[in-house]
Amino acid sequence: MKPEALKHAMYFGLMLGLVFALNFFLSTLNNGWFTALQWVVTLTIPYLVYRLTIDCRDRVSGGAISYGVALWYGIQLFFYAALISAVLNLFILNF
Numbered sequence: 358m359k360p361e362a363l364k365h366a367m368y369f370g371l372m373l374g375l376v377f378a379l380n381f382f383l384s385t386l387n388n389g390w391f392t393a394l395q396w397v398v399t400l401t402i403p404y405l406v407y408r409l410t411i412d413c414r415d416r417v418s419g420g421a422i423s424y425g426v427a428l429w430y431g432i433q434l435f436f437y438a439a440l441i442s443a444v445l446n447l448f449i450l451n452f
Contacts, residue, residue: 370437
């Protein structure tokens, strides 16, 4: 995997981590509208990962990407998103 793909995964993992934190924040609120919005956010996460993988394929890999590289990119994307989300959730819960 190219170093540019790692930077791409880190940057968009940050953005996806913010979406994860938003999803967590919505899950703490007890209102029907917030619950529905949480489900919408939850269902859009796989689509966002799909679109980000396509973006990585087009920008970094020159329009071609193997299944293994795409899978590894998705794993890295979720890893960095989970790190950011964990830090934000820690601050949300403690402050």
